[in-house]
Amino acid sequence: MNNASAKIEYQTIREESRGATAEVTRHSVAALKLFFGIPKTLQVVGKDNDTYKGQLEKFWERFLGITTEEGTLTIKLIEGRFFVNESLCKITRKTPALDEGIARWQELGIGGIEIRYAPESDILARFFEALTKTTSANTVGTLDTETAIEQLRKLLLDNDVYGLRVFSSDEVAKDSNPIEQRRLQMRRQARTVFFKSLRALNETTSNTFSGRETQLRETSNVVRSMVDQVIEDDSALIEMTAIKDFDDYTFAHSVNVCIYSLSIGVRLNFDRNRLSQLGFAALFHDIGKVKLPAEVVKKPGIFTESDWVHMRNHPTIGAKSLLTTFAIDSQMIRAALVAFEHHINLDNTGYPKRTKDRELNLFTRIITVADTFDALTSGRIYITDPIPPVEVLRKMMYRMRNKFDHLILKIFINNVGLFPAGSLTLLSNSQIAIVEKNNPKTPAAPVVRVIGDKFGLKDTVTIVDLSSPENSGITIKRFLDPKETNIDVKRYIYQDIPLAN
Numbered sequence: 158m159n160n161a162s163a164k165i166e167y168q169t170i171r172e173e174s175r176g177a178t179a180e181v182t183r184h185s186v187a188a189l190k191l192f193f194g195i196p197k198t199l200q201v202v203g204k205d206n207d208t209y210k211g212q213l214e215k216f217w218e219r220f221l222g223i224t225t226e227e228g229t230l231t232i233k234l235i236e237g238r239f240f241v242n243e244s245l246c247k248i249t250r251k252t253p254a255l256d257e258g259i260a261r262w263q264e265l266g267i268g269g270i271e272i273r274y275a276p277e278s279d280i281l282a283r284f285f286e287a288l289t290k291t292t293s294a295n296t297v298g299t300l301d302t303e304t305a306i307e308q309l310r311k312l313l314l315d316n317d318v319y320g321l322r323v324f325s326s327d328e329v330a331k332d333s334n335p336i337e338q339r340r341l342q343m344r345r346q347a348r349t350v351f352f353k354s355l356r357a358l359n360e361t362t363s364n365t366f367s368g369r370e371t372q373l374r375e376t377s378n379v380v381r382s383m384v385d386q387v388i389e390d391d392s393a394l395i396e397m398t399a400i401k402d403f404d405d406y407t408f409a410h411s412v413n414v415c416i417y418s419l420s421i422g423v424r425l426n427f428d429r430n431r432l433s434q435l436g437f438a439a440l441f442h443d444i445g446k447v448k449l450p451a452e453v454v455k456k457p458g459i460f461t462e463s464d465w466v467h468m469r470n471h472p473t474i475g476a477k478s479l480l481t482t483f484a485i486d487s488q489m490i491r492a493a494l495v496a497f498e499h500h501i502n503l504d505n506t507g508y509p510k511r512t513k514d515r516e517l518n519l520f521t522r523i524i525t526v527a528d529t530f531d532a533l534t535s536g537r538i539y540i541t542d543p544i545p546p547v548e549v550l551r552k553m554m555y556r557m558r559n560k561f562d563h564l565i566l567k568i569f570i571n572n573v574g575l576f577p578a579g580s581l582t583l584l585s586n587s588q589i590a591i592v593e594k595n596n597p598k599t600p601a602a603p604v605v606r607v608i609g610d611k612f613g614l615k616d617t618v619t620i621v622d623l624s625s626p627e628n629s630g631i632t633i634k635r636f637l638d639p640k641e642t643n644i645d646v647k648r649y650i651y652q653d654i655p656l657a658n
C-alpha cells in the first residue's frame with residue numbers, strides 16, 4: 158500500500174469539496190464570537206482602545222480565513238440560531254456577548270449580514286461604529302425595526318462602508334428555507350467527516366504498520382461525528398459511499414463499511430456508546446491487510462492459490478495487530494474480535510480455519526453484511542467488475558442466504574433501499590437522476606436529484622420524491638454505470654449544484 162499517494166489523492170478530492178472543511182467550522186464559531194464581542198467592547202472603551210483594535214484584528218484574520226475559501230461571509234440569525242455561510246453554527250458555549258448580540262439584532266430588526274471578500278479592515282471598523290451608533294440611538298427602543306435598519310443602512314452609506322450588506326429579519330426569513338439549508342449542511346458535514354475518517358484511518362494504520370504506539374483520539378472523534386450524523390440522517394453519508402474509484406480503495410472500503418454498519422446499528426436502537434464501538438470495529442476490520450503484500454491487496458483479477466493463502470491470513474493478522482499495538486480496552490477487544498471473525502459466515506464456512514464452530518458476535522454479523530455489500534458493489538475485491546447494488550442485494554438475499562444474519566440483512570436493505578443514495582439512474586421519463594435518499598417504505602421509489610435528460614446535463618438539479626402521489630407515473634428504469642455514461646458522478650456528490658427554481 159502506498160500511503161503517500163493515497164494521502165495525495167485524498168487531499169485532492171478533499172479540495173474538491175470546498176467549504177466542507179473542519180477548519181471552516183472552527184473559523185465560523187470563532188468569527189461569530191468575535192463579531193458580537195467587538196460592538197460590546199467598542200461601546201465600553203471607544204475606538205482608540207487597544208483591546209478593541211486587537212479584537213478587530215483577530216476578527217479580520219478569521220474573516221480572511223473564511224472568505225479566501227468561500228468568497229463571502231454571511232451571518233444569519235434564524236429563530237435564535239446562527240447560520241454562517243448557510244451552515245448552522247453549533248455553539249457549545251455561548252458567551253454573554255453573543256447573547257447580547259442576539260438581543261441587539263432582534264431589537265434593531267437585523268436578520269443577517271453579508272461581507273464580501275475583501276474590504277480593507279478599516280471598513281469593518283466603520284461598520285462596527287455605525288452599528289454601535291444605531292444601537293445607542295435605539296437604547297430606549299425609540300426606533301421601530303424598519304427605521305433602525307434604514308438608519309443603519311444610511312450610516313453605512315454615509316461612511317463608505319461598501320462590500321457589506323445588512324438584511325432585515327423579514328428578508329432573511331423570506332429567503333431561508335430551513336429544510337434546504339439543513340439538507341446542504343448535512344451534505345457538507347458528510348464530506349468533512351468522510352475525508353477526515355480517511356485521513357485518520359490512513360494515519361493510524363500507517364503507525365500500526367511500523368509498529369508504533371498511536372493515539373486513537375482522532376479516529377474516535379471522527380467515529381463520534383459519524384455517529385451523530387447517522388443518528389440524524391444517514392443518507393448524505395451513504396451517498397459518499399457511492400464513489401468507488403479510489404486508486405487505493407482499502408481505506409475508502411473501511412470507511413464505507415463503517416457508514417453502512419452504523420446505519421444498521423441505529424436501526425437496532427444501539428445507544429451512542431455502542432454505535433461508537435461498532436463504528437470503530439468496522440473502521441479497523443481490515444487492518445490486517447496493511448501487512449499483506451500490496452500486490453495481493455490491490456490485485457484486480459482472480460486470486461491464485463498463493464494469493465488466497467495471504468488473504469486468508471488477514472483476519473488473524475488484524476486481530477493480533479490491534480491487540481499488540483494499542484492499549485487494550487473493551488472497544489479494542491471487540492474490534493479485534495470483529496477483525497478475526499469478519500470472514501466467517503453465519504453457516505461457519507469462511508476463514509480463518511477454526512477447530513470448532515462458533516457463534517458470531519452481533520458486531521461481526523452487522524459488519525459482515527456491510528463488508529460484503531461494499532466489496533461486491535465496488536468490484537475491487539475478489540471480482541473484476543462492480544455489480545449494481547440491486548443485484549448485489551438480490552445475490553446476498555438468495556444465493557448467499559446462509560452466510561448472513563437475515564434480520565440484519567433485511568434491516569440493511571430496508572435502510573439503503575434498492576438504489577442506495579449516490580446511485581446514478583435512468584428514470585422512466587428518460588431523465589437522469591442521482592439518488593438522494595431512500596424511502597424505507599418504498600425502497601424502489603427513493604428521493605432523487607434529476608441532473609439532466611436525453612438532451613444533456615443541466616446546470617441545476619431538481620429534487621423529486623418518487624414515492625409521492627404526484628410522481629406516481631415516474632419510476633426508476635435502471636441503474637446506470639457512471640463509466641459507461643461518462644457522467645462525472647463525483648461532481649454531483651462532492652459539490653452542491655443549485656436547485657432549479
Ligand SMILES: [Fe+2]
Pocket residue numbers: 442443471499500
Ligand atoms: Fe476482510
Ligand SMILES: [Fe+2]
Pocket residue numbers: 410414442443528532
Ligand atoms: Fe473488508
